[in-house]
Amino acid sequence: MQSVLKPVIGPKKEIHDLNGRVALVVGGALGIGYEISRAFALNGAHVFMVNRKEDQGQDAIDKIKEEGGQNVKIEWMPCDMGNLKQIKEVFTQFREKQERLDLLILSAGINANQYGETADNIDRHFQVNWLGQFYVVNLLFPLIRKTSRLPDTPAPRIVFESSEQHRSVPSTGVHFASLQEINDPNFGNLYLYGRSKLAMILGVKFGLLERVIKPNNDNIYALAVHPGAVNTAMQQQWKDAYPGLFGKMVTAAMLAVGRDVEQGSYSGLYAATSPEVEEKGWNGYYLTNPGESGxxxxxxxxxxxGAALWDLSERIIKxxxxxxxxxxxxSAAS
Structure with a gap:
């Protein structure tokens, strides 16, 4: 419905000149991530998209260059957020090769789906949506800090694509105490998804802001955003999560009321580029719409x-x- 009434209701797009800036979008070749990659590239940034499949990356590059011209700076990098060792290899190489990183968007994700484990034997919702992307931030943070210290440079931004579904986790249902707790297959699909989105908000607010940015007096902003119910391919995962008629009904309902994919990118674009974020001091915040603190x-x-999540995440990765x-x-990159 919102996509049909796009000119009348729904969030407004905000994107600024990004010439000279470097952006990396995890999950950047599909869905919301693609729309963010596209907007960044068309507004002058040098964009690196990260996805698992090369054909998806090439298709995204072709479409963006067809729209913006062959001089648009857009590249694709392969990486699976379900493989921690691969994450270390890919993003360590990126950090060592690049001179700066201004914008880091974490938009890879699995929707509410049935329980399954990654190659690392970790609940796939938790690893793909939170843990793998948390590790990306860790590996790239020295480069982001280096960028923040460059002269005449806007504060770098780190943005996680979270969700209002973080509310679906029962008030006494999560402790982030152990991997055994994370890998409990008895939890429902919405719980698994919601827990991973809850982790994003906690990790930004009580991890990145309180444990890293503030103690180091970094001029870096970290935020979590809610994109809204968006008509992406992820909505089809309801059919896998709930086989049969119910899953089909939920999918149809979400597609009927959801925003189109471009609208779904607006919260992330605002968090990544709007001067208002700094003017309002919205570091560590959760935004539910452009310009709206959730x-x-x-x-x-x-x-x-938040402290338990941060400590558990570091223990699992080690x-x-x-x-x-x-x-x-x-540390900061040299």
């Missing part, structure tokens, strides 16, 4: 839960990749 759930406002897997959060 009211997150009580769990998403719990500093102890266990799966090695004791030296994580980059020192206080």
């Amino acid at each position: 009211k997150e759930s009580a769990q998403a406002s719990d500093p102890q839960l 266990d799966k990749v090695g004791k030296d897997a994580l980059v020192d959060w206080d």
Whole structure:
């Protein structure tokens, strides 16, 4: 419905001149990530898209260059957020090769779907939606910090695509205490999805902001956003999550009321580029629409839960990749 009435209702697009800036969009060749990659590239940024499949990346590049011309700066990088060792290899190489990184968008995701585990034997919702992207931020943070110290440079932005579905997690249902808790197949599909989106809000607010940015006096902004119910291919996953008539009904309902994909990118574009974010001091915030600060759930406002998530995330990565897997959060690229 919102997509049909796009000129009348719904969020407004905000995007600014990005000439000279470098952006990396995880999940950047499909859905919301594609629309963000497209907007960045058409407004002058050098964009790197990250997805698993090369054909998706090439299709995205072809479409963007057809629209913006062959001089548009857009590249594709392969990586699976369900493989922590691959993440380390890909993003370590990126950090060592690049001179700057102004915008980091974390939009890879699995919708509410049936329980399954990644190659690392971790709940796939938790790893793809949160843990893998958290690891990307860690590996790239020295480069982002270096960029923030360049003269005449706007504050770099880190944006996670979260969701209002973080409210679907029961008030006593999550502790982020152990991998065993994360890998409980008895949790429902909405819980698994909602928990991963809750993690994004907690990680931004009580992790990146409180543990990294503030202690180092970094001129870096980290935010989580809600894109709205968006008509992407992810909506088809309801059919997998709930086989039969119910799944088909939920899919049809979500597609009927959802925003189109371009509209779904507007919250992320605002968080990544709008001067208002700095003017209003919205570091660590959760935004539900462009220019609208959201009211997150009580769990998403719990500093102890945020600390537990951060500590568990670091423990899992070290266990799966090695004791030296994580980059020192206080370091800067040379």
